[in-house]
Amino acid sequence: MKNMKMYVNGKWVESSNNDRIDVKNPSNGEVIATIPRGQAEDVNAAVQAAKVAFQSEEWRSVKAFERGRLLNRIAQKIMDNRDELARLETMDVGKPLAQGYADIDAAVRYFEFYAGGADKVMGDTIPIEDGLIDYVVREPVGVTAHIVPWNYPIQILSRSVAAAIATGNTVVVKSAEDTPKTATRIAEFFDELDIPDGVFNHVTGYGYEAGAALSSHPEINHVTFTGSVQTGTAVANAATKNVVPVTLELGGKSPNIVFADCNVEKAVEGVVKAIIQNAGQTCSAGSRLLVEESFKDAFLEKVVDRFKALTVGPALEDKDLGPILNEKQFNQIMKFIELAKEEGTIVTGGNQVSIENAENGCYLEPTIIDNVSTDSKIAQEEIFGPVLSVFTFKDDGDAISLANSTEYGLVTGIWTQDISRAHKLASRIDSGQIFVNNYGAGGGVQMPFGGYKKSGFGREKGWIALYNYTQVKNVAIKYD
Numbered sequence: 167m168k169n170m171k172m173y174v175n176g177k178w179v180e181s182s183n184n185d186r187i188d189v190k191n192p193s194n195g196e197v198i199a200t201i202p203r204g205q206a207e208d209v210n211a212a213v214q215a216a217k218v219a220f221q222s223e224e225w226r227s228v229k230a231f232e233r234g235r236l237l238n239r240i241a242q243k244i245m246d247n248r249d250e251l252a253r254l255e256t257m258d259v260g261k262p263l264a265q266g267y268a269d270i271d272a273a274v275r276y277f278e279f280y281a282g283g284a285d286k287v288m289g290d291t292i293p294i295e296d297g298l299i300d301y302v303v304r305e306p307v308g309v310t311a312h313i314v315p316w317n318y319p320i321q322i323l324s325r326s327v328a329a330a331i332a333t334g335n336t337v338v339v340k341s342a343e344d345t346p347k348t349a350t351r352i353a354e355f356f357d358e359l360d361i362p363d364g365v366f367n368h369v370t371g372y373g374y375e376a377g378a379a380l381s382s383h384p385e386i387n388h389v390t391f392t393g394s395v396q397t398g399t400a401v402a403n404a405a406t407k408n409v410v411p412v413t414l415e416l417g418g419k420s421p422n423i424v425f426a427d428c429n430v431e432k433a434v435e436g437v438v439k440a441i442i443q444n445a446g447q448t449c450s451a452g453s454r455l456l457v458e459e460s461f462k463d464a465f466l467e468k469v470v471d472r473f474k475a476l477t478v479g480p481a482l483e484d485k486d487l488g489p490i491l492n493e494k495q496f497n498q499i500m501k502f503i504e505l506a507k508e509e510g511t512i513v514t515g516g517n518q519v520s521i522e523n524a525e526n527g528c529y530l531e532p533t534i535i536d537n538v539s540t541d542s543k544i545a546q547e548e549i550f551g552p553v554l555s556v557f558t559f560k561d562d563g564d565a566i567s568l569a570n571s572t573e574y575g576l577v578t579g580i581w582t583q584d585i586s587r588a589h590k591l592a593s594r595i596d597s598g599q600i601f602v603n604n605y606g607a608g609g610g611v612q613m614p615f616g617g618y619k620k621s622g623f624g625r626e627k628g629w630i631a632l633y634n635y636t637q638v639k640n641v642a643i644k645y646d
């Protein structure tokens with residue numbers, strides 16, 4: 167895994183210009199691998215291979231349940247290589263090892279879940295009139311593009327690739343330039359299967375080169391993208407020019423809404439975990455704490471105590487938080503912290519942490535910001551780090567409008583013992599997922615996931631995501 171290659175049309179290849187990109191270990195800044203700097207020409211080769219494979223009789227004749235079996239074999243290979251994959255993911259992303267393991271286990275579940283779905287995506291018959299049979303079938307869309315970010319590489323690849331293959335499509339993955347290792351291993355697993363060349367392809371490279379070439383390619387039929395709003399908008403624009411549908415998952419500014427009647431211990435734990443997972447570099451991070459005004463001091467004190475006890479260190483040491491991905495991401499977070507010093511109060515954290523023998527890693531104390539206005543950048547923009555901002559509300563209506571006060575709407579946590587209030591808030595908050603007295607339900611491979619507002623459109627995970635990769639055909643047959 168030191169000098170990786172791309173996997174195109176069943177072969178391991180260099181980029182067309184032989185250029186390479188360094189991949190660094192976020193824990194210490196060391197170069198741990200290199201990848202080909204894929205160009206438009208390489209992307210085109212992958213798309214053409216996926217197109218030929220899609221149109222081949224060989225792939226078309228693979229029965230639905232057999233596609234399920236193929237996916238189950240990938241799941242088994244991931245399980246068989248669990249330790250190795252967890253370490254690769256941990257080294258690439260810088261996440262604590264236990265979280266690396268959790269990501270590998272989730273990847274297995276995606277392949278298993280969509281393996282089970284492969285032969286259960288059904289059509290319909292529609293009553294029209296005597297002498298006319300009308301039926302609806304769901305057919306694969308064709309060549310699917312999957313542009314994957316660096317924060318959850320194997321999970322995000324698995325959730326869309328498994329659904330696309332389950333429904334009979336072919337795949338071109340563009341992994342993030344910082345985190346290509348587990349995608350390369352998945353390509354190796356596909357290489358070991360007896361399937362036509364070109365069903366699964368993996369290209370590496372920069373977003374503005376390989377990513378842009380993929381999203382604008384006229385012969386892809388669907389794009390799945392996870393990442394920033396800015397890049398997601400560019401990807402959607404490029405696909406629109408070719409009239410190609412996109413599924414966009416673009417992050418959030420997700421609130422945890424805490425009422426005074428909550429189970430305090432569980433709420434504290436939920437709020438803390440929701441923002442420190444993967445050092446806050448999570449699209450669904452619970453980055454806003456909205457707490458009932460009368461309860462703020464008592465609750466915040468407990469959250470601060472937990473923050474102060476959190477440990478920070480290199481990923482393989484499996485502390486509570488690992489490093490930030492790289493200097494660029496770190497500097498971006500620090501800009502928000504500097505702003506918070508001017509506009510509000512840093513309750514705890516806010517400083518870089520120096521770790522012995524890992525001086526080139528970018529480590530940050532988990533941070534709580536208070537006393538910023540609800541329309542400030544800190545309250546509105548995705549910080550993408552272990553930074554929690556605190557706001558208060560007086561009543562249910564106030565909590566709802568505060569929850570809805572950003573451009574995002576991905577995930578919301580509600581902590582209360584009052585079930586009627588929980589239902590009311592769940593129905594009024596613009597958010598793709600709502601969790602009551604928990605946050606994330608342990609990952610939820612089966613639960614539709616995606617955003618309201620600028621958090622994106624379309625849904626991943628769950629049964630519904632299979633439909634991203636199918637198109638509907640209506641057939642009407644007249645008989646005498």
Ligand code: NAD
Nearest residue numbers: 314315341342372373374377378393394397416417449550
């Ligand atoms: P990004 O959105 O630019 O990158 C995500 C993926 O898109 C990567 O594979 C990248 O190579 C690719 N990409 C980049 N430019 C592209 C283009 N023009 N066309 C096609 N693909 C392209 O994210 P980033 O630069 O890695 O991080 C910047 C910010 O994005 C972060 O600070 C964070 O706020 C946000 N982000 C969100 C998520 C999420 O899960 N929602 C994930 C990663 C980053």
